[in-house]
Amino acid sequence: MSPVANSDSRNGNAASPQVLASPVAVGNFPRPPTFATKEEEREYAKFRLAQAFRIFGKLGYDEGVAGHITVRDPVRPDCFWVNPFGKHFSLIQPGDLILVDHHGSVQIKESGPNTLLNKAAFMIHSAVHAARPDINCAAHSHSVYGRAFSTLGKELDMITQDSCAFYKDHSVYRQYGGVVLDEEEGAHIVEALGSKKAVILQNHGILVGTSSIEATVHFFIALEKSCQVQLMADAAAAGTGGKTIKISDAEAAMTHKVVGTFAGGWFSGQPHFQALEAQEGSSFKFGSSQ
Template sequence: MANTMNLGKSELMTMATRSMQTELSPGDWNDRQKLALTCRALYDAGHDSGLAGQISARGTEPGTFLTQRLGLGFDEITETNLLLVDEDLTVLEGAGMANPANRFHSWIYRARPDVNCIVHTHPLHCAALSMLEVPLQVSQMDIAPLYDDCAFLPDWPGVPVGNEEGEIISAALGDKRAILLAHHGQLVVGATIEEACSLAHLIERAAHLQLLAMAAGEIKPLPPRLAKEAHDWTLTPRRSQANFAYYARKALRNHPDAIEIPGASA
């Protein structure tokens, strides 16, 4: 006999959340492996744009972060060719140089102590939407984690290699987890690498959906209460970990060279 058919939605959601803590594996990758797998997964999802775009994660020492080496595409990143740099982009560990555009990552990390990972890319649909100078519209359940959580920078400040762009982008991001940058691309931040990876996948899907919907008619808004409920339900640490584990398994099937430590798995 069923025991839950008379329970309310909030009770069922609480039960499911508890079950996720024990039934969903968080994976056992280290930060370097997570960054490499994120790069490969995003490459497969259409985030490649030559050498454009950066990913970073806070280092163990204050004022440091891991990032990829300039000159390598997302499909070439491995756990061993990542760099550890300081806020001035001076390389502390690894060979080569960081992308000069990583400078605005330093500004975001300073402004947002809650952020531990930044993903900035120029995927096709985000880049196309950015050309219209319109904000991202979240009006579909799958992309609810971005509801009321995506800022918009309407003015292009130019190539983001100066401190001015760092100040502008970090201020425009505010306390949001994502931002659409006009005439540029997208940027997402996360409390974890897993969260940032998940949001990077979602913002490109959101832009794609928006362009399709705009071509067909007028986009209708989500009911705010239900949209907020969906945002909070889908954007929990365990769900982000489960999403990441899925993306990581796919990436490893397509790019087994991304991780060079034998036996790493979900």
């Protein structure tokens, strides 16, 4: 369970999600790191984004060359970092990332050696980052259960505590326009996303966007698992002639305030990065170049 209540960076500074004390735990919660310079913040964002890709790779969220995660650049907010087209998630390091502006121009000087840009990644993420200044990191992949659930063209049912993280905070883009290769389709996805943190792309997969890399990773994993749980629960209910038990609107709304905030997502995302760092023996070194 997330330890954060009544805190959401959509109502505050998106770049610095605030983790507040709450009734579900005792003690002082950690806060996002601070940086001596914008350049150090950029290096941290790149380091963390590369970690996010490797976490996705370990979880099997890759599907050939499909999928992308982006983070807004702290130095140049009109640009974002993205994975080079065609490199496996599990292999991505900070030096591989490419910097792209909102016109689709790769910033060669700052980018890694492979500057091949996935056009669908640009069309989706440039639209998201331009329309939603509160979203610093967005992720989309063709994960198995998200993709399977997307074929139903429906929102999640509130059947578990975890699915309540998306109560009135996700939507469905009920149209499949093929591979996203033009601005119009990107605009349609952003319209469907609205002010929410997630959208289920019909016949395509899922997309999550939040104020931090950690929260995006956490909520993407949570949404993927919620899709998996509902597919299993619906199949079990159909097999027994019953129905799944839904959580009431009042209880779902109350639970969302605890498990669904951007700040809570930042905290809840920490264990994924802790485990990766323990396995790899590498973490960001503040005050020194990576």
